[in-house]
Amino acid sequence: xxxxxxxxxxxxxxxxxxxxxxxxxxxxNLGFTGVHGGRVLVPLCGKSMDLDYFASLxxxxxxxxxxxxxxxxxxxxxxxxxxxxRVGAFEVYAHGPxxxxxxxxxxxxxxxLVGILAFDRVTLVYDRAALIALPPELRTRYVETLRxxxxxxxxxxxxxxxxxxxxxxxxxxxxxxxxxxxxxxxWREVRCVETVDITSESxxxxxxxxxxxxxDVYVMRPLPSVPS
Ligand SMILES: C[S@@+](CC[C@H](N)C(=O)[O-])C[C@H]1O[C@@H](n2cnc3c(N)ncnc32)[C@H](O)[C@@H]1O
Numbered sequence: 712x713x714x715x716x717x718x719x720x721x722x723x724x725x726x727x728x729x730x731x732x733x734x735x736x737x738x739x740n741l742g743f744t745g746v747h748g749g750r751v752l753v754p755l756c757g758k759s760m761d762l763d764y765f766a767s768l769x770x771x772x773x774x775x776x777x778x779x780x781x782x783x784x785x786x787x788x789x790x791x792x793x794x795x796x797r798v799g800a801f802e803v804y805a806h807g808p809x810x811x812x813x814x815x816x817x818x819x820x821x822x823x824l825v826g827i828l829a830f831d832r833v834t835l836v837y838d839r840a841a842l843i844a845l846p847p848e849l850r851t852r853y854v855e856t857l858r859x860x861x862x863x864x865x866x867x868x869x870x871x872x873x874x875x876x877x878x879x880x881x882x883x884x885x886x887x888x889x890x891x892x893x894x895x896x897x898w899r900e901v902r903c904v905e906t907v908d909i910t911s912e913s914x915x916x917x918x919x920x921x922x923x924x925x926x927d928v929y930v931m932r933p934l935p936s937v938p939s
Contacts, residue, residue: 712846712882714777714815721780727915728840728883729757733764736870736905737839740928741768743904744866749834752865754816754857755841758785765837766808773828774811775801775819782813799824817852820859830860839870842894844882854894858933867895867931874913874921883916891929900932 720726751765756774758781765772776782782804786793793804793811799821801814812828819825836857845853857867871886888903895901905928910917913924 712844712849717777718780721778726757726781728844730760733760734839734870736907736926736928737761737764737837737868740868740904740930743902743930744835744868746835746866750829750832751835751837752830752833752857752861753837754853755838755844756811757781757840758788759839761837761839762809762811763789770808770835771832772809773830773833774809775816776811776813777815779813782811785809785811798827803828817849817856819856825860831862833861833865836861836865836867838867840883842869843872843884843886846880846882846884847890850886850890850894861933863933865933867898867929867933869895869929869931871927871929872916872924873927874916874924885921888927891927895929895931898931898933900930902930904928904930 748769750771750773753759753762753772753774756762756776762772762774762785779802786804786806791806793806796803798812800818801812801824804811804813810828812824842850842853869891871891872883873887874885876885892901907926908923909926910922910924913921916924
């Protein structure tokens with residue numbers, strides 16, 4: 712998707728993906744990662760309540776989000792005045808344990824930013840509605856981008872959706888187990904820790920023609936970063 716697509720959605724308030732509560736799949740499955748603190752990277756974070764959840768557990772939180780509207784709303788809705796500084800192609804908004812780098816994730820890796828935002832200290836990546844927001848042609852680039860900035864010790868928690876492909880495309884896009892194995896198969900460990908039939912809670916996808924919708928949760932550990 713072009714950046715303009717997401718900017719328009721945020722400008723028009725078309726943000727049906729945003730949840731008003733902490734994601735229950737995150738709460739139920741965080742324990743499977745074995746990560747109890749440190750720095751969590753939340754790519755394509757929107758203004759998710761899950762950032763607050765991680766902060767409440769004592770994590771340092773680093774989100775990456777394209778839309779300035781989303782980032783401003785995140786802090787405004789909490790009555791917080793973040794500091795803002797420019798780092799390369801990103802504006803970094805920060806308050807307390809939460810920083811959000813506002814810009815295009817695909818501008819990474821960028822030497823200074825990777826260092827300044829301490830990607831090397833990331834212990835956990837939390838991906839909810841990020842991989843599934845990307846069309847197939849961008850997914851490989853997304854995963855490679857993350858691998859380039861992550862330390863090999865980071866654990867990856869992925870919340871994914873799988874449904875029968877429909878004629879009208881996403882986002883969200885279906886990401887089947889085969890697709891997960893294709894994208895992350897070279898990583899040391901890819902484990903599905905929960906799978907739930909959510910067809911009855913997915914009226915929009917059913918309207919699009921899906922007959923079965925599954926929420927799948929994976930825990931993955933990456934190979935060492937790709938040399939640049
Ligand atoms: C489906 S939403 C999910 C938001 C969030 N993860 C959540 O659970 O509410 C996808 C988000 O990714 C952002 N986004 C899309 N492409 C991006 C990119 N290349 N770099 C950074 N953010 C991006 C969009 O602006 C949007 O907020």
